[in-house]
Amino acid sequence: MSLKDRSIAIVGGGMGGLAAGATLGQLGVNVTIYEQAGAFTRIGAGIQMMPNSMKVLRRIGVEDALLRTSFQPYSHLNREWDTGTVVRELPMPADLFGAPYLCMHRADLTDALASAIPQGSLRLGKKLAGLDQDGRGVTLHFEDGTSATADAVVGADGVHSLVRDLIVGPDEPLHKGRIAYRAVFPSSLLGGRDIGPSRTKWWGVDRHIVIYYVTAAKSEIYFVTSVPEPAGWLTKESWSAKGDVEELRAAYEGFHEDVRAVLGACPDCHKWAILEREPLPRWSDGRIVLLGDACHPMTPYMAQGAACAIEDAAVLARCIEHFDGDDFEAAFKLYEAVRKPRTSKIQAISSANTWMKGGDDDTSWLYGYDAWNIPLEAASA
Numbered sequence: 001m002s003l004k005d006r007s008i009a010i011v012g013g014g015m016g017g018l019a020a021g022a023t024l025g026q027l028g029v030n031v032t033i034y035e036q037a038g039a040f041t042r043i044g045a046g047i048q049m050m051p052n053s054m055k056v057l058r059r060i061g062v063e064d065a066l067l068r069t070s071f072q073p074y075s076h077l078n079r080e081w082d083t084g085t086v087v088r089e090l091p092m093p094a095d096l097f098g099a100p101y102l103c104m105h106r107a108d109l110t111d112a113l114a115s116a117i118p119q120g121s122l123r124l125g126k127k128l129a130g131l132d133q134d135g136r137g138v139t140l141h142f143e144d145g146t147s148a149t150a151d152a153v154v155g156a157d158g159v160h161s162l163v164r165d166l167i168v169g170p171d172e173p174l175h176k177g178r179i180a181y182r183a184v185f186p187s188s189l190l191g192g193r194d195i196g197p198s199r200t201k202w203w204g205v206d207r208h209i210v211i212y213y214v215t216a217a218k219s220e221i222y223f224v225t226s227v228p229e230p231a232g233w234l235t236k237e238s239w240s241a242k243g244d245v246e247e248l249r250a251a252y253e254g255f256h257e258d259v260r261a262v263l264g265a266c267p268d269c270h271k272w273a274i275l276e277r278e279p280l281p282r283w284s285d286g287r288i289v290l291l292g293d294a295c296h297p298m299t300p301y302m303a304q305g306a307a308c309a310i311e312d313a314a315v316l317a318r319c320i321e322h323f324d325g326d327d328f329e330a331a332f333k334l335y336e337a338v339r340k341p342r343t344s345k346i347q348a349i350s351s352a353n354t355w356m357k358g359g360d361d362d363t364s365w366l367y368g369y370d371a372w373n374i375p376l377e378a379a380s381a
């Protein structure tokens with residue numbers, strides 16, 4: 001049977017699900033994405049896309065659109081929280097790792113990914129409630145009482161993944177008592193002050209803040225923090241929970257004036273719990289496989305969660321193609337063998353929050369990775 005005769009259902013239309021829709025669609029597979037939300041809302045948050053994920057985005061045809069809308073920082077800049085002393089700076093020209101480094105609004109990335117999936121492949125308002133599989137395929141059951149069938153299913157349903165619960169078993173994500181405040185707001189509120197040409201991470205003793213522009217025109221600023229939070233608040237992250245901007249400013253009181261100027265200009269903010277998880281024992285069961293935060297959720301400290309989900313999408317498509325769409329179980333095992341060592345390493349470093357803190361970390365294994373060209377054979381040996 002050829003790939004064009006195969007059907008794959010993707011549960012979740014986040015970054016990973018949309019990217020998988022695009023890579024599988026390019027193979028000619030009949031792909032359908034089931035997303036529980038009734039519409040994509042414009043979440044006020046930025047996102048960094050490093051050269052490793054930009055290589056995937058290039059091949060699915062959205063690099064040019066993102067270059068037009070995104071901010072291209074000069075460098076990864078790491079500074080001391082109070083003096084502003086530079087502890088590590090990595091200039092990131094596009095030719096260093098074979099693709100650009102971009103900072104963008106999350107909604108612009110979602111729009112770009114949604115433009116790359118096959119026409120008519122997205123079903124909104126479809127919340128998965130259960131799955132059944134046998135030797136011939138998988139049946140998906142939705143909360144609205146409807147069902148659908150596919151030859152295989154990709155669970156791209158995020159950190160609280162139901163698909164993961166169904167195939168690996170339920171457990172709770174780790175919440176280590178830290179939260180992130182975040183906001184996107186017009187740069188004009190800074191009264192002409194420029195935050196500089198880089199993406200800057202300000203390292204405090206027990207907290208940090210990352211600040212960057214999210215548009216090519218530098219019209220909007222984004223920041224995201226990590227601060228300790230007394231136990232009891234939010235163990236389930238929520239993109240809509242509001243934070244108290246006065247509490248936020250107080251948490252960064254002694255920081256450098258460049259940080260205080262940004263927080264002082266910020267009109268309001270959101271906050272959410274930072275969750276992570278130990279690497280899972282396995283990522284697939286028969287014709288069902290996991291992708292993105294569903295199988296390797298991580299802290300945001302290396303800015304690699306969505307990047308890894310997007311890399312997954314490229315490698316998963318290659319593994320399915322490797323077996324001509326004939327043996328999903330083998331394809332999914334190969335995909336896990338190729339991807340898990342890398343995502344587990346990133347999960348661990350991200351959890352420790354040591355990346356580019358001032359050490360001489362080799363950055364080429366992370367940003368130089370090319371999901372389209374890493375060998376599959378070594379992993380299958």
Ligand SMILES: Cc1cc2nc3c(=O)[nH]c(=O)nc-3n(C[C@H](O)[C@H](O)[C@H](O)COP(=O)(O)OP(=O)(O)OC[C@H]3O[C@@H](n4cnc5c(N)ncnc54)[C@H](O)[C@@H]3O)c2cc1C
Nearest residue numbers: 012014015016036048128157158292293300303305306307
């Ligand atoms: C503060 C913060 C900053 C970050 N910054 C970066 C960054 O700069 N760069 C980066 O690469 N990553 C970053 N990340 C990580 C990134 O946001 C995630 O890793 C990424 O969104 C994971 O994508 P996903 O598709 O796996 O999951 P999600 O984006 O969570 O998507 C899951 C989708 O599944 C849907 N869904 C869930 N359950 C069901 C169901 N039962 N039925 C149907 N649909 C369902 C959800 O509605 C959702 O749309 C950051 C994360 C945080 C918290």
